[in-house]
Amino acid sequence: MRRYFILASFLLIVTLGSAGCDDNTNSDFTAPTEVTFDLADLAEILFARGYPIEVGDEEVVDFFPIPVRHLTVFDEDVLVLQFVGPNTAAAFASTISSDGTTVNGRVIDWPATPHFFLSGQVIVLYLGDDPQVIFAIQEIMGAQFAGGEVVLTVEESS
Numbered sequence: 001m002r003r004y005f006i007l008a009s010f011l012l013i014v015t016l017g018s019a020g021c022d023d024n025t026n027s028d029f030t031a032p033t034e035v036t037f038d039l040a041d042l043a044e045i046l047f048a049r050g051y052p053i054e055v056g057d058e059e060v061v062d063f064f065p066i067p068v069r070h071l072t073v074f075d076e077d078v079l080v081l082q083f084v085g086p087n088t089a090a091a092f093a094s095t096i097s098s099d100g101t102t103v104n105g106r107v108i109d110w111p112a113t114p115h116f117f118l119s120g121q122v123i124v125l126y127l128g129d130d131p132q133v134i135f136a137i138q139e140i141m142g143a144q145f146a147g148g149e150v151v152l153t154v155e156e157s158s
Contacts, residue, residue, distance in 0.1 A: 025029050037120025039069055039082045042140060046073065063103050065092060068125075076133045079125040089121045093145060100147035113148035117141040 003157070046053045056070030063081075068079040083089040095104040100114035108114075112127040115134060119141040127131055131152045134144075144150060 007080045039080050041120075042080065042122060042124070043071065045140050046071075046136060049136070054091055063106050063108060065104075073126075073136055074130060074132045076126070076130050077127055078133065078137070079127075081125070083104075083121045083123070086121050089118060089123055093118045093123055096146045098146050115144045115147035115150065117143075118145050 043053060043055055052074055054072040056072060056077075058067040058069050060067050064081060066083065068081050068115075071078045071080055075158055081089075081092075083092065092104070096102070096116055100116050101108060101110070110127055113129050115126045115128075115137075117124040117126075117137050122157070124137055124141060126137060129148075129151065134150055136153055138150075138152075139146070
């Protein structure tokens with residue numbers, strides 16, 4: 001119950017904060033084609049699609065130029081970086097190696113497989129291999145631009 005209260009509060013603040021702005025929602029609940037796609041859009045779309053999410057705290061991580069926001073999706077931690085604009089996000093994305101192991105010239109020993117996604121002014125990093133999480137992010141943000149192999153398998157029942 002607390003999770004939904006926190007999410008509802010976050011969405012209410014975002015909605016009130018964007019009142020009077022142009023409506024960039026998409027009835028299909030996919031990432032808007034406008035370059036203004038941001039953390040609020042991501043959280044709203046995940047929530048609208050019925051994915052279990054929780055918006056967490058911000059954290060300063062020394063190899064990222066801005067604080068990251070933690071989202072919990074299917075009980076997995078997902079890191080979100082919201083840049084001031086899409087050009088800044090794309091410029092930072094260009095510093096990430098194709099396998100996701102080097103960020104801004106620094107080799108990172110991730111605790112799990114990195115998966116980086118980019119849409120608008122947002123970069124999402126998921127460390128793990130849970131197909132539900134990867135599918136949910138891909139469905140909204142498109143294919144990863146860097147990271148390990150993506151395996152989206154459906155378990156067959158015997």
